[in-house]
Amino acid sequence: MNKKNVNLGIIGLGQIGSRLYKEVILKRKDIEVKTGKKINIIAISAKSIKKKRNFSFNRKIFFKNPLNISNNPKVDIIFELIGLPGGISKKIVETALKNKKHVITANKALIAKNGDYLSKLAEANKVNLEFEAAVGGGIPVLRTIKDGLITNKINKVVGILNGTCNYILTKMGSSKESFSNVLKKAQLLGYAEPRNPKFDLNGADTLAKVRILSALAFNKKISSNQCLMDGIENIELKDIEMADRLNFRIKLLGITELINNKLFERVHPCLIRKDKYIANINGAMNAVILNGKPVGQSVLQGEGAGPGPTSSALMSDLLSVLRGNIKYPFGLPHIKRKSIRNYDINLYSNSLYLRFEVNDRPGVLSSITKIFTKNKISIKNLIQNPNKLNNKASIVIITHANSEKNFKKLFVGLSKNKYVIKKPIFIRIEKN
Numbered sequence: 001m002n003k004k005n006v007n008l009g010i011i012g013l014g015q016i017g018s019r020l021y022k023e024v025i026l027k028r029k030d031i032e033v034k035t036g037k038k039i040n041i042i043a044i045s046a047k048s049i050k051k052k053r054n055f056s057f058n059r060k061i062f063f064k065n066p067l068n069i070s071n072n073p074k075v076d077i078i079f080e081l082i083g084l085p086g087g088i089s090k091k092i093v094e095t096a097l098k099n100k101k102h103v104i105t106a107n108k109a110l111i112a113k114n115g116d117y118l119s120k121l122a123e124a125n126k127v128n129l130e131f132e133a134a135v136g137g138g139i140p141v142l143r144t145i146k147d148g149l150i151t152n153k154i155n156k157v158v159g160i161l162n163g164t165c166n167y168i169l170t171k172m173g174s175s176k177e178s179f180s181n182v183l184k185k186a187q188l189l190g191y192a193e194p195r196n197p198k199f200d201l202n203g204a205d206t207l208a209k210v211r212i213l214s215a216l217a218f219n220k221k222i223s224s225n226q227c228l229m230d231g232i233e234n235i236e237l238k239d240i241e242m243a244d245r246l247n248f249r250i251k252l253l254g255i256t257e258l259i260n261n262k263l264f265e266r267v268h269p270c271l272i273r274k275d276k277y278i279a280n281i282n283g284a285m286n287a288v289i290l291n292g293k294p295v296g297q298s299v300l301q302g303e304g305a306g307p308g309p310t311s312s313a314l315m316s317d318l319l320s321v322l323r324g325n326i327k328y329p330f331g332l333p334h335i336k337r338k339s340i341r342n343y344d345i346n347l348y349s350n351s352l353y354l355r356f357e358v359n360d361r362p363g364v365l366s367s368i369t370k371i372f373t374k375n376k377i378s379i380k381n382l383i384q385n386p387n388k389l390n391n392k393a394s395i396v397i398i399t400h401a402n403s404e405k406n407f408k409k410l411f412v413g414l415s416k417n418k419y420v421i422k423k424p425i426f427i428r429i430e431k432n
């Protein structure tokens with residue numbers, strides 16, 4: 001960027017936008033020392049000008065229509081901090097890029113859905129589209145892949161990418177409270193959305209981050225295929241306690257890897273042995289493990305969400321833009337990024353933890369184990385916890401490794417069994 005005075009527009013003044021506003025004001029001098037640029041916030045926008053904010057601002061710079069900021073010839077860099085996967089968020093970014101403005105966003109939903117199109121637009125207009133804050137909050141994971149590990153061949157990325165889920169799973173284990181009680185606490189602490197925490201809990205938030213990581217790590221287009229996505233909503237305290245007894249912890253992992261040059265992206269709860277690094281990432285923390293050649297394994301850990309860490313990543317994007325260099329948003333020219341074929345999930349083989357609630361009657365165990373034999377799934381461990389008061393029992397089974405295809409058949413068999421009173425809970429056991 002050649003200009004000495006650079007004008008910013010901030011669209012969205014919620015948790016992240018309001019913190020960024022204050023951070024930019026606070027760090028103006030520091031930014032000038034580090035980049036030689038004088039920055040000014042000359043435009044802001046939110047849904048309502050009347051809403052009480054935790055900072056004061058000149059009402060003259062408030063734009064009711066955010067697109068007027070994208071079209072304002074005086075604005076050089078725009079922050080999109082609304083958070084929709086399309087709609088007005090897409091329109092703001094698209095218009096700004098077409099008007100040759102640099103764009104910085106924390107919006108993983110937008111990038112996971114429209115990142116290919118928007119990066120092509122940024123390239124064509126010779127401006128930057130930066131989204132470090134979209135994955136891993138304050139952890140500089142995207143920059144690590146794009147810059148630090150630039151010539152490595154990455155073949156697998158494993159991460160705890162959602163602080164809300166990690167907080168809930170950790171807290172259930174330490175406080176012995178139910179999922180719903182801990183979720184309420186997470187909402188009070190601001191970790192989980194107060195109204196609709198669905199996208200955190202069902203794995204969709206993690207999957208959006210996984211799709212962005214895959215595109216960067218493997219130099220491919222963003223995948224849009226259906227992926228294996230399970231959330232943590234069905235996990236009960238019983239499972240956390242049983243996992244502990246078996247020397248495991250339960251974590252929601254986002255995993256992307258190349259298997260025989262095919263892409264395998266998945267998000268699901270995993271049982272991980274307690275002595276593994278990722279099993280010990282607790283609370284709202286995030287962590288990412290990158291496997292590359294020749295670097296080997298790189299591990300990044302840090303605060304994955306919240307205004308502080310997220311604004312740290314946004315500021316890093318801002319300084320990257322101010323320092324100059326038009327960069328490819330996904331690390332290489334759009335034309336070089338090919339689509340990638342998906343790995344057939346039915347072929348994936350792993351061990352499972354299964355828990356089912358049964359009516360505790362004579363013959364129940366043999367009736368259930370027969371279904372396993374019929375589907376050629378061998379049992380490694382079986383624990384039965386009877387509840388004498390209501391004649392019910394919890395049965396926990398750890399299987400030997402088998403294919404997803406055979407497990408699907410097993411679930412059909414189990415769901416038809418007359419003793420099984422609830423849909424079985426199953427959690428995949430992660431080897432690495």
Ligand SMILES: NC(=O)c1ccc[n+]([C@@H]2O[C@H](COP(=O)([O-])OP(=O)(O)OC[C@H]3O[C@@H](n4cnc5c(N)ncnc54)[C@H](OP(=O)(O)O)[C@@H]3O)[C@@H](O)[C@H]2O)c1
Pocket residue numbers: 011012013014015016017045046047048049051066081082083084088106107108109133134137304305306307310
């Ligand atoms: N919160 C986190 O910890 C975190 C972490 C990493 C990434 N992110 C990402 O950061 C982005 C912002 O998240 P957030 O937590 O700050 O969200 P938020 O608190 O819900 O704030 C959203 C902001 O967008 C404004 N807005 C909504 N519709 C608008 C419109 N049509 N025109 C102009 N402004 C509009 C809202 O205005 P009002 O204030 O007037 O309602 C609000 O200021 C999202 O992409 C999110 O995924 C968040």
